[in-house]
Amino acid sequence: MNPTPKTKQHLSRVEAVIVSELQGATENKNTLSTSEEENVNKKQELQLKVSSMAGRRALKAVLIDLSGTLHIEDTAVPGAQEALNRLRQASVAVKFVTNTTKESKRNLLERLQRLNFDLQEKEIFTSLSAARSLLEQKQHRPLLLVEDSALEDFTGIDTTEPNAVVIGLAPDHFNYQTLNKAFRMILDGAPLIAIHKARYYKRKDGLALGPGPFVTGLEYATDCKATVVGKPEKTFFTQALS
Amino acid sequence: MADTGWPGCAKSLKGVILDMCGVLYDSGEGDGVAIHGSVEAVKKLKASDLQLRFCTNETQASRETFVAKLQRLGFDISVSEVFSPAPAAVAVLKDRCLRPHLLVYDGLLPEFDSVDKTNPNCVVIGDAAEKFSYQNLNDAFRVLIGLEKPVLFSLGQGRYYKETDGLKLDVGVYMKALEYACDLKAEVIGKPSPTFFQSVLNDMGLQPHEALMIGDDLVNDVGGAQHCGMKGVQVRTGKYRPSDEKHPTVTADGTCGQPGSGCGHDPQSEALSTP
Numbered sequence: 001m002n003p004t005p006k007t008k009q010h011l012s013r014v015e016a017v018i019v020s021e022l023q024g025a026t027e028n029k030n031t032l033s034t035s036e037e038e039n040v041n042k043k044q045e046l047q048l049k050v051s052s053m054a055g056r057r058a059l060k061a062v063l064i065d066l067s068g069t070l071h072i073e074d075t076a077v078p079g080a081q082e083a084l085n086r087l088r089q090a091s092v093a094v095k096f097v098t099n100t101t102k103e104s105k106r107n108l109l110e111r112l113q114r115l116n117f118d119l120q121e122k123e124i125f126t127s128l129s130a131a132r133s134l135l136e137q138k139q140h141r142p143l144l145l146v147e148d149s150a151l152e153d154f155t156g157i158d159t160t161e162p163n164a165v166v167i168g169l170a171p172d173h174f175n176y177q178t179l180n181k182a183f184r185m186i187l188d189g190a191p192l193i194a195i196h197k198a199r200y201y202k203r204k205d206g207l208a209l210g211p212g213p214f215v216t217g218l219e220y221a222t223d224c225k226a227t228v229v230g231k232p233e234k235t236f237f238t239q240a241l242s
Numbered sequence: 243m244a245d246t247g248w249p250g251c252a253k254s255l256k257g258v259i260l261d262m263c264g265v266l267y268d269s270g271e272g273d274g275v276a277i278h279g280s281v282e283a284v285k286k287l288k289a290s291d292l293q294l295r296f297c298t299n300e301t302q303a304s305r306e307t308f309v310a311k312l313q314r315l316g317f318d319i320s321v322s323e324v325f326s327p328a329p330a331a332v333a334v335l336k337d338r339c340l341r342p343h344l345l346v347y348d349g350l351l352p353e354f355d356s357v358d359k360t361n362p363n364c365v366v367i368g369d370a371a372e373k374f375s376y377q378n379l380n381d382a383f384r385v386l387i388g389l390e391k392p393v394l395f396s397l398g399q400g401r402y403y404k405e406t407d408g409l410k411l412d413v414g415v416y417m418k419a420l421e422y423a424c425d426l427k428a429e430v431i432g433k434p435s436p437t438f439f440q441s442v443l444n445d446m447g448l449q450p451h452e453a454l455m456i457g458d459d460l461v462n463d464v465g466g467a468q469h470c471g472m473k474g475v476q477v478r479t480g481k482y483r484p485s486d487e488k489h490p491t492v493t494a495d496g497t498c499g500q501p502g503s504g505c506g507h508d509p510q511s512e513a514l515s516t517p
Contacts (some may be wrong), residue, residue, distance in 0.1 A: 174376040176411070183411055197422050200383070209376070209383050215417035219402045220418040223409055240339070 066098040076115040091221045099127045101168035101195040104152045125240045127195045127230035128153040133239040140164035145173040168195040186222040196230030256452040257293035264480015270406025278314040291445045296324045299398035299432045301368035303349040327397035327432030327443045328353035342366040343385040364393035369413045386424045398432040405479045434466020436515030458482050465492035
C-alpha cells in the first residue's frame with residue numbers, strides 16, 4: 001500500500017510525511033517473515049532519516065499507518081514501539097491513521113496500548129473520523145450505515161431526519177429494505193459518503209463483500225458519485241491535517 | 243415516400259411491442275393495479291391489423307403466474323405472446339452447458355426446473371427483492387470468486403422500478419455490485435439486449451423498422467429498442483421521471499400520457515390509423 005506520487009505531492013505541500021517507508025520493514029502484511037533484526041535495523045535507519053528530514057525541511061507532522069505498519073492483528077511489529085518513542089523526541093506532531101470502519105478510536109487505542117505503544121486517543125485519525133469531520137463541516141444529518149461498534153465515533157452528531165447517507169463496512173445494514181431507504185434518500189438529493197470502497201475482505205469463514213460493491217450499486221441506481229473519505233482519497237489527508 | 247420520423251412513421255408500422263410493468267400495471271400488494279386506460283388500449287391493438295407482443299423483464303414470477311395475474315386485472319393476454327428473460331436464460335444455460343447458482347425470487351424458480359443446478363459454474367441473478375440479503379449476495383459472490391472463469395448472468399439491468407409504495411432497487415444495482423466485487427462484466431439477458439429484442443421480432447416475422455416499442459424505462463425499453471432499429475415511445479407512468487425527457491443519451495421518439503395515468507389513445511390510435 002504505497003502512497004501514489006499524487007498523494008505525496010499533496011502532502012509535501014503541508015510538509016507531512018506518511019511513514020509508509022516504515023512499511024518497507026514490514027513488507028508482508030500477513031506474516032512476520034522478515035527477520036526481527038532486519039526490522040530493527042530498518043527502523044533505526046528510518047528514524048535517522050525522519051529526524052534529519054525534520055531538521056532540514058521543518059517537518060511538522062508525521063502520519064503513521066496502523067495495521068501492517070505498527071501492528072499485525074494483535075502482534076506489534078518488532079521494534080516499532082522503540083521507533084515511535086524515538087520519533088516522539090523529534091519536534092513533530094504525530095497522528096495515527098487507519099482505514100478501519102469497524103473499530104472505534106477507543107478500541108484501537110486499547111489494542112495499541114496493550115502492545116505497549118505510547119499514544120493518546122486524540123492522536124488517532126480513522127476513516128470514520130474523516131467522515132465525521134466532513135459531516136460537521138457540511139452540517140449534514142446522516143443515515144449511518146456503519147457497524148454498531150463504530151457508532152460511538154459519531155456521538156454528538158444529529159441523526160434525526162437524515163439528509164445524507166454514510167456507508168461503512170456494515171453487513172447488518174446491507175439488506176434490501178435499508179438499501180432501498182438509502183436509495184430513495186439519495187434520489188431526493190442526499191449526498192452519498194463512503195468510508196471506503198473495498199471490494200471484499202477476509203473473515204474467519206472466508207471472503208466477504210466489503211462496502212465497495214454496495215456503494216457502486218447505489219451510484220448506478222441514482223446516477224450519483226459517492227464522496228469517498230478513506231485512504232487514499234485526498235479528503236482523508238486534508239481532514240487529518242486540519 | 244414513407245415518413246420515417248415519429249409519429250408519421252406510425253403508418254408503416256406492422257407491430258407493437260408493449261412493456262408490461264409500468265405500462266399495463268403497477269406492481270404492489272396482491273395483483274397490483276392496472277394503469278388507467280391500458281386494458282382498453284390492449285383491446286384496441288388486438289382489434290387492429292397490428293401484431294402485438296409483450297416484452298417484459300419481469301423476473302419475480304413465472305410467465306404462467308404473471309399472465310394469470312394480468313388476466314385477472316382484465317387484460318386480453320396469453321403466455322405465447324409474452325417474452326421474458328428467464329426462458330431466454332434457460333436456453334442460454336443449456337446451449338453453453340452451464341449450471342447456475344441462482345439468486346432469484348422464489349416465484350421464478352419453476353422456470354429453472356429443467357436446469358441442472360448442481361456444482362454451479364455460473365451465477366444467475368434476477369429481481370430478487372428481499373432475497374438480496376447480504377448473506378445471499380455473499381454466497382453468489384463466493385461462487386464467482388471461486389471460479390477460474392466466472393460468468394454472471396443478469397436478467398435485465400434495470401436500476402429501479404415502481405411499486406405502489408414507491409421506487410425500489412432493481413437487479414441492475416446488484417449486477418453492478420457483483421461486477422465491482424469480482425472485477426468482471428455481467429452478461430445481460432432480457433431488455434435491452436439486442437438478442438432479446440431480436441427474438442421477439444423473429445417471432446413476429448417483422449423487420450425492426452416495422453415495429454414500435456412502448457415502455458416506461460427510457461434506457462432499457464426505449465433506448466434498447468432504438469438501438470435495434472425500432473421506434474421507441476416512453477409512457478409517463480411507472481418508473482418515468484420528468485428528468486427522462488432531458489436525458490443526455492436517449493431521446494424517445496415520442497412521450498405520451500399524463501403522469502400517473504395511461505397512454506390510452508396516443509400513440510396506439512396514431513398507429514391504428516393505417517392507410
